[in-house]
Amino acid sequence: MKLLIARPMTAVVEARARAEFDVEIRSDTLPLTHEEMLRSLTEFDVVVPTLGDQFSAQVFVEAPDPRCKLLANFGVGFNHIDVNAARTAGVEVTNTPGAVTDATADIAMTLLLSTARRAGEGERLVRAGDWQGWHPTQMLGHHVTGKRVGIVGMGRIGQAIARRCHFGFGMQVAYQSRSPKDLDFPADYFPDLAALAAAVEFLVLAVPGGVETRHLINAQVLEAMNPSGILVNIARGEVVDEAALIAALQSEQIAGAGLDVYEFEPAVPQALRDMDNVTLLPHLGTATEEVRSDMGHMALDNVAAFVAGRPLPNPV
Numbered sequence: 320m321k322l323l324i325a326r327p328m329t330a331v332v333e334a335r336a337r338a339e340f341d342v343e344i345r346s347d348t349l350p351l352t353h354e355e356m357l358r359s360l361t362e363f364d365v366v367v368p369t370l371g372d373q374f375s376a377q378v379f380v381e382a383p384d385p386r387c388k389l390l391a392n393f394g395v396g397f398n399h400i401d402v403n404a405a406r407t408a409g410v411e412v413t414n415t416p417g418a419v420t421d422a423t424a425d426i427a428m429t430l431l432l433s434t435a436r437r438a439g440e441g442e443r444l445v446r447a448g449d450w451q452g453w454h455p456t457q458m459l460g461h462h463v464t465g466k467r468v469g470i471v472g473m474g475r476i477g478q479a480i481a482r483r484c485h486f487g488f489g490m491q492v493a494y495q496s497r498s499p500k501d502l503d504f505p506a507d508y509f510p511d512l513a514a515l516a517a518a519v520e521f522l523v524l525a526v527p528g529g530v531e532t533r534h535l536i537n538a539q540v541l542e543a544m545n546p547s548g549i550l551v552n553i554a555r556g557e558v559v560d561e562a563a564l565i566a567a568l569q570s571e572q573i574a575g576a577g578l579d580v581y582e583f584e585p586a587v588p589q590a591l592r593d594m595d596n597v598t599l600l601p602h603l604g605t606a607t608e609e610v611r612s613d614m615g616h617m618a619l620d621n622v623a624a625f626v627a628g629r630p631l632p633n634p635v
């Protein structure tokens with residue numbers, strides 16, 4: 320059984336992979352090229368791909384009847400893999416749900432607080448040596464405690480964000496997802512996204528990427544938001560129409576945005592980089608040693624189950 324891991328992993332995950340499997344661990348941190356994807360499907364039995372590895376329908380057309388039978392994705396989001404095309408080619412797909420939840424919710428709160436309280440802007444001011452000292456109207460931001468937050472996508476991460484907002488910040492939680500949820504904290508369900516956008520101060524996105532959610536946040540939804548509203552996106556870049564977001568920020572239709580992900584990642588438009596009311600992070604959602612190790616172990620657990628002929632723990 321030959322395994323390909325598409326990126327360097329944490330030391331413990333690499334050590335386990337080398338101990339348990341005949342593995343090739345790619346040293347490049349960039350996504351697999353088209354040729355590398357074809358090689359991965361034809362020369363390996365299992366591949367651990369991740370974000371940016373575009374296993375499109377075309378790749379499976381070019382590698383019919385592949386040797387590879389499992390894509391054990393590193394990450395909960397798998398919108399870079401055409402799962403139907405993979406299945407048709409006889410390739411199963413697994414992911415790493417749960418391991419990422421708390422860390423990603425923490426980054427959502429980082430973005431919400433940083434944008435509302437102008438933390439990035441303040442930090443840049445201090446670093447530039449331009450701070451003139453405290454005064455009662457210096458850098459006034461948006462109050463967070465007790466405000467209304469709208470969560471779009473009340474799944475694992477959405478609920479973890481909602482719990483932080485409710486229990487930690489006394490916020491009123493409202494949400495939208497495909498179906499209402501049975502929750503152990505108060506939260507109002509809004510079936511209509513524009514109505515939710517209009518009702519809250521903070522709109523936080525936690526849906527999966529893919530065709531169904533592409534540009535879910537478009538000009539109409541942004542128009543429905545309050546002028547004091549702040550958009551936070553830790554989901555996937557393509558969920559937001561980035562051009563419409565830039566227009567809404569430039570015309571002060573909304574007050575700010577906190578972004579971990581971008582429509583054409585890793586390209587971040589200059590217009591966003593020029594705005595002080597936007598917090599920009601380089602896709603840090605799960606970026607802690609423990610979480611990346613947990614994700615790696617979960618991916619390898621799926622590989623181990625596949626090799627042993629056991630049911631896959633995390634099929635998508």
Ligand code: NAP
Nearest residue numbers: 396423472473474475476496497498526527553554604605
């Ligand atoms: P999850 O548990 O599957 O939750 C997804 C939620 O989105 C569900 O509540 C689902 O509603 C809802 N949803 C799906 N399609 C929708 C639609 N068209 N309209 C409205 N709601 C919709 O997934 P998760 O573990 O929370 O992860 C969510 C996403 O976060 C991942 O897919 C990934 O792309 C992203 N993520 C980002 C980072 C990062 O580093 N920034 C890290 C981890 C994950 P129902 O429950 O009603 O079906």
